[in-house]
């Protein structure tokens with residue numbers, strides 16, 4: 001049977017990670033990985049997580065299953081972080097949530113939920129978007145389309161082109177927007193643009209599908225949630241998928257959540273039972289450990305304070321590095337304006353270089369980016385920033 005399968009090319013990112021591992025140059029720099037790195041190049045276990053984990057393990061009494069919707073305290077605490085404790089959609093019981101295996105599991109649940117509600121639904125993805133959106137949502141059976149988003153020439157969002165596309169959509173169309181820290185381009189919607197999209201979606205019956213994998217890593221927990229909270233307040237139906245991989249550093253523990261906002265409380269109960277049923281059909285029960293840690297952190301004042309501080313450190317480091325690399329490129333008289341990097345947010349930005357230039361960076365200077373020129377800003381640090389800036393200027 002399996003003889004009918006065709007071999008697949010290796011994943012581009014994993015291929016580059018392999019090349020980096022094999023490179024024994026002492027000056028090599030990895031700007032390709034998709035995880036946060038600290039000044040020492042490590043992806044640390046947060047202190048709040050370490051402490052919460054010890055408490056969870058010492059108090060755990062069973063390894064029996066958690067429920068289909070996962071850890072109820074996790075769902076409630078994350079909803080409060082996401083929407084704010086007093087959000088009108090929470091107060092009126094319009095939100096239904098299930099804990100999921102990471103944001104990826106959450107996107108899968110969302111995809112299956114959409115197709116169950118509407119067989120011919122189309123989801124519009126930004127061009128470009130996180131490459132995994134495609135297989136995750138396609139496997140759920142959704143039809144996928146692309147809307148223009150990033151203008152590679154001007155290093156910003158092509159908002160007019162977005163609006164032109166959305167003006168042609170209507171009931172039955174879903175638009176996937178990144179809540180903040182757009183992956184892979186780092187260019188986020190302004191508040192004014194979110195406001196305009198809420199008006200447009202409301203008038204055309206478009207359903208927002210919000211992927212919120214980086215809350216707290218752009219401007220702050222509250223600030224980053226502007227678009228998600230606005231859409232959940234203004235529109236009858238919204239889907240939000242969140243992840244604790246980045247903001248809690250819990251990547252391998254697989255912690256995320258899918259929330260559906262329904263028109264009213266009656267519909268929300270129907271959505272809740274369907275979310276559970278969809279999850280049951282994919283993986284049955286979510287894993288316990290990571291969600292138990294997050295729940296512990298968010299329900300303990302001391303641990304929450306440590307988390308807020310650690311999250312701020314990660315965010316400030318990313319934003320400082322963005323300014324630092326721009327300054328270093330300017331000092332070297334780079335023949336281009338790179339200031340867009342400083343105004344983008346999150347871990348990723350496009351350098352705006354060609355595939356050939358990205359290959360030169362890798363082969364001549366041992367600086368690893370994706371071949372699209374996408375970098376992970378967190379791979380820069382005080383000891384490699386001069387070398388990275390020299391290398392970029394050399395290949396321009």
Ligand SMILES: Cc1ncc(COP(=O)(O)O)c(C=O)c1O
Nearest residue numbers: 102103104130183211213243245
């Ligand atoms: C835009 C976006 N959405 C979702 C995810 C899913 O993250 P995870 O499944 O690791 O929680 C990621 C991870 O890189 C992402 O960048």
